[in-house]
Amino acid sequence: MRGAPRSRRPPPGSRCPEPPSGPDGPAADAAGPVPAAPGVPELRVTGLTVRFAGLTALDDVSFTVRPGSVHAVIGPNGAGKSTCFNVLSGVYRATSGSVRLGGHELTGLPPHRIAGLGVARTFQNLALPPYATVSDTLMLGRHRLTRAGFLAAGLRLPSAAREEARHGARVREIAAFTGLEPYLDHPAGALPYGLQKLVELGRALCTEPRLLLLDEPVAGMTSAARRRTAALVAGIRDSLGISIVLVEHDMGVVMRLADEVTVLDFGRRIAGGAPEAVQRDPEVVRAYLGEAAPEDGGAPAAGRGHR
Numbered sequence: 634m635r636g637a638p639r640s641r642r643p644p645p646g647s648r649c650p651e652p653p654s655g656p657d658g659p660a661a662d663a664a665g666p667v668p669a670a671p672g673v674p675e676l677r678v679t680g681l682t683v684r685f686a687g688l689t690a691l692d693d694v695s696f697t698v699r700p701g702s703v704h705a706v707i708g709p710n711g712a713g714k715s716t717c718f719n720v721l722s723g724v725y726r727a728t729s730g731s732v733r734l735g736g737h738e739l740t741g742l743p744p745h746r747i748a749g750l751g752v753a754r755t756f757q758n759l760a761l762p763p764y765a766t767v768s769d770t771l772m773l774g775r776h777r778l779t780r781a782g783f784l785a786a787g788l789r790l791p792s793a794a795r796e797e798a799r800h801g802a803r804v805r806e807i808a809a810f811t812g813l814e815p816y817l818d819h820p821a822g823a824l825p826y827g828l829q830k831l832v833e834l835g836r837a838l839c840t841e842p843r844l845l846l847l848d849e850p851v852a853g854m855t856s857a858a859r860r861r862t863a864a865l866v867a868g869i870r871d872s873l874g875i876s877i878v879l880v881e882h883d884m885g886v887v888m889r890l891a892d893e894v895t896v897l898d899f900g901r902r903i904a905g906g907a908p909e910a911v912q913r914d915p916e917v918v919r920a921y922l923g924e925a926a927p928e929d930g931g932a933p934a935a936g937r938g939h940r
């Protein structure tokens with residue numbers, strides 16, 4: 634577990650992003666080492682079960698994401714991680730169980746309503762518009778925050794122009810924060826893979842989320858890009874106080890970044906807690922990390938069904 638309390642300095646070279654805001658404060662009992670930004674609620678997953686025909690993809694899974702923390706969900710291929718993400722973001726419906734973000738029950742809500750509560754996600758596979766510039770792609774993230782109506786925007790009324798300028802300024806701030814500023818006028822789809830992943834992350838940040846769901850944010854990146862992205866994710870947590878749920882196969886990144894880890898195997902939660910404790914848990918070692926516990930206490934990169 635990381636030391637506490639953590640400083641909220643932005644990463645070097647960034648401008649200070651505005652804190653997320655929202656109606657739900659942290660739950661009263663959500664004490665922990667990570668000081669939360671005001672308005673970032675706890676995420677409480679209770680008894681989550683998802684069945685597809687005869688297959689139970691998630692089986693009575695429970696975990697809590699403390700406000701302002703990075704919570705990793707790990708497990709071998711087919712463990713149920715993506716299914717869990719898809720329920721959190723409203724793509725899949727839970728068969729039973731509950732997902733509460735502060736005072737809001739998320740199960741049963743469609744994806745746009747969940748996004749409207751401040752939940753943003755990135756995808757395992759890139760989902761960027763093919764020809765839009767980075768700037769336009771980031772601007773898409775501002776959509777849910779845009780108040781000007783179709784008519785006002787179409788007629789370029791002063792109020793709509795002022796709002797557009799405000800969103801444009803925020804997009805440039807987030808581009809600077811993520812290191813995307815030099816690429817704002819480039820077509821996003823033509824950038825190298827690692828930068829495209831950053832654009833996805835930047836677009837999610839542009840929605841001013843309170844909960845960020847990152848699905849394999851460093852997959853397919855070079856080791857230098859992995860390090861930079863991991864530092865950026867830590868910077869997002871430390872300077873914005875946003876809660877982050879992270880699905881990631883790179884155990885080095887998980888162990889460095891996560892405040893808490895939930896381990897799934899065959900849809901069941903088999904362990905949870907601080908990264909150091911989890912990686913020594915015999916059931917995790919057996920199910921996820923491979924046959925034998927690592928001698929040096931570090932997490933091996935390979936295990937059953939692990940990419």
Ligand SMILES: Nc1ncnc2c1ncn2[C@@H]1O[C@H](COP(=O)(O)OP(=O)(O)OP(=O)(O)O)[C@@H](O)[C@H]1O
Nearest residue numbers: 685688689690708709710711712713714715716717
């Ligand atoms: N839409 C679906 N219909 C039927 N079965 C599904 C569906 N989505 C997932 N599954 C099944 O649910 C189980 C869990 O899959 P899931 O994709 O959640 O695992 P995962 O941990 O994300 O795996 P990976 O690391 O390979 O992405 C698997 O057996 C998978 O085949």
